[in-house]
Amino acid sequence: MKTIAVIPARYAATRFPGKLMAQLGDKSVIWMTYLNTIQTELFDDVFVVTDSEVIFEEITKKGGKAIMSIAEHQTGSDRIAEAVKDLDCDIVVNVQGDEPFVKKEALAKLVEAYEKDFNQEISLATLAQEITNEEDIHNPNSVKVNWDIHNFALYFSRSPIPYPRETNFKAKYYQHIGIYAFRKSALLNFAKLPMRQNEKAEKLEQLRYLEYGMKIKVLETGFMGIGIDTPEDLEKANAYLNNHLTITK
Numbered sequence: 518m519k520t521i522a523v524i525p526a527r528y529a530a531t532r533f534p535g536k537l538m539a540q541l542g543d544k545s546v547i548w549m550t551y552l553n554t555i556q557t558e559l560f561d562d563v564f565v566v567t568d569s570e571v572i573f574e575e576i577t578k579k580g581g582k583a584i585m586s587i588a589e590h591q592t593g594s595d596r597i598a599e600a601v602k603d604l605d606c607d608i609v610v611n612v613q614g615d616e617p618f619v620k621k622e623a624l625a626k627l628v629e630a631y632e633k634d635f636n637q638e639i640s641l642a643t644l645a646q647e648i649t650n651e652e653d654i655h656n657p658n659s660v661k662v663n664w665d666i667h668n669f670a671l672y673f674s675r676s677p678i679p680y681p682r683e684t685n686f687k688a689k690y691y692q693h694i695g696i697y698a699f700r701k702s703a704l705l706n707f708a709k710l711p712m713r714q715n716e717k718a719e720k721l722e723q724l725r726y727l728e729y730g731m732k733i734k735v736l737e738t739g740f741m742g743i744g745i746d747t748p749e750d751l752e753k754a755n756a757y758l759n760n761h762l763t764i765t766k
Contacts, residue, residue: 528569640703
């Protein structure tokens, strides 16, 4: 089983344009993400996929591997599908370009899920963590997920799921972490399928997989990364780096 990591990296960002080229310590955000992904030693190869010549040069001039994609895609899955269609691989792990402190333990769970998937039931594997903050449960930017007894996703939503009809019952809520491991065949199939109602309503691409009957394995983790969406997030990331990490140059 050949497993690669792909890091989608768009230069444009509504809240923080050019964030992937912002400085994190003595490196750009995207270069640190790339290095940390390689240093997990989980993958046969690692690629940055970008629509930006600036990011492409940032990776390739330092000896990394990058793939140019077309500028517009409906979803991250579509961008990755375009990039990997001609690559020799079985499993594609999507690492977010703005998650520079991605943990080996979290990514290893995704890889191991496929190693144990003897019947090849899994189309995608992804991560979730318990939500303990009441505000996050009701925040539509915090995507919630629940799953069946076999850890296959039932639904993803921006709304609280399950709905707390009985006030004397304390339900657990889980936040979806947007790191995926795709079976390549499922990813290429996804790119050919039109959106259906749930995906259109929630603006969550993972719902397309569920609506077409593909199975998503959900793995619980304690992973707490620092996603960089705003300049304030970058300040937090630099503080975290200064306090906790030593990155090899």
